[in-house]
Amino acid sequence: MAELKGNANNLNAHASGISPVPGAMTVMGAGPKTPLYKVFSQFLEAKPVFTNRDAMSISFTPNNIPHRDRQVEELGRVLAPVLKGGKPSNVFIYGKTGTGKTLVAKYVTGELEKVAGGKLKVVYVNCKMKHTADTEYRLLAQLAKEFGKNVPFTGLPTDMIYRAVFEAIDSVPQNIILIVDEIDSLIQKAGDEVLYTLTRINGDLKRSRLSIIGITNDLGFIDRLDPRVRSSLSEEEMVFPPYNAVQLQDILKERLTLAAGKESVSEGVIEKCAALAAQEHGDARRALDLMRVSGELAERAGESQIALRHVDAAQEKIDQDRVIEITKAQPKQSQAILYSIIQLSEKDKSVETGDVVGVYNRLCNEHGLKPLTQRRVSDLIAELDMFGMIQTRVISKGRYGRTRIIELALSDALREKARQLLKDVFY
DNA sequence: AGTCCACAGGAAGGGCAGGCGA
DNA sequence: TCGCCTGCCCTTCCTGTGGACT
16 A cells, blocks of 8 residues: 555546556556545545554564563573573563563563674564464474474474474574463473473584573463473563553553554543453553554544544454454354354353254254264364353253353354354355 | 262374375 | 375263262
């Protein structure tokens, strides 16, 4: 869109088939009378809410991280030995979602990289990213790739991948800091053997040194680790507390100065975004999302200032987008299970596994879908719970057995949206 | 106190697809 | 082409659970 040079006049030129900017995007068919022309013109003529939209993004790393000075310093001190060629301790960072763990780890290692020059290499992997580093093989393949060795995404024996990673790491004398984000996902799927090997790799390396920063939001995760892995991985431990509403306000103000001016929000908007995010365990990510989406909604309405009503609409939109995205992304079997739960919960607020299996089997028969076993359905129900689409709890009904009580975790409007979406899939 | 129910959930393994090297 | 390796999805088998019932 940048190629349009922010000038509505360009649209006229494009519409007439003349491209005033070499290599500019051609708005084919968007002639002055088309509705699309009006949309584009309004967009280009409107004063934007965010002049630097990137600064509102979650992946943006600012130069200043409010209310995390202590953590930045602490991590800096732990990693500083790298500057004298020593191996820093492995660090384990806990904290709920949106408490700045990843941001601080990236910021500190980034600054360290600048000072250390070529002597330090920082590698970041996120184990929650599907098909990236969520299994032992994929983590190793990802590491090999980071060090310039391309390995196939499947097919090789694990020991061969280990050898490839090992050789790649030790090919040049260097200190390596490996940031393993959402490390609990990796361990859940692959076991802790991979961590055991990585934490002991230094014994075999001749020229390089590897330190690990493990990040998780699962506070009980470390207790489930093999004691050998636990002791070597958590040589240093850091806990990131949730932000409170006032701290979230500071974060939003800081980002707003980078992304736009203070005049782009009306009174109470920052406070509202912060308060809503504080309700969700002090999640700065949520606060930024709310502010960013509010700004986008304001821009779309042709307004240059975010108002409180935009925040309300943004909250609704974020929830709706999440539900739609999750519902669409599910495999057909999970969609059938979710549809069964929705149908049942229209009659009863809470339903049981047995009821769901019954409706699900009927749905499968109607649509020529091969029904899964109850065991598998039980796993898929647990997955839907994990996605936040439903809430479940296991109860005992005494003589009448044990079961899982399932409740939809969606508002009426969202349930209707999901129901309509799934209806289109099955009918 | 023992039995029973209706599951939950762990473990093991089958089948399939993708990819490699010989 | 074949044997081997991987991840992934799934089934089968099994044990565990906890409160009502006898």
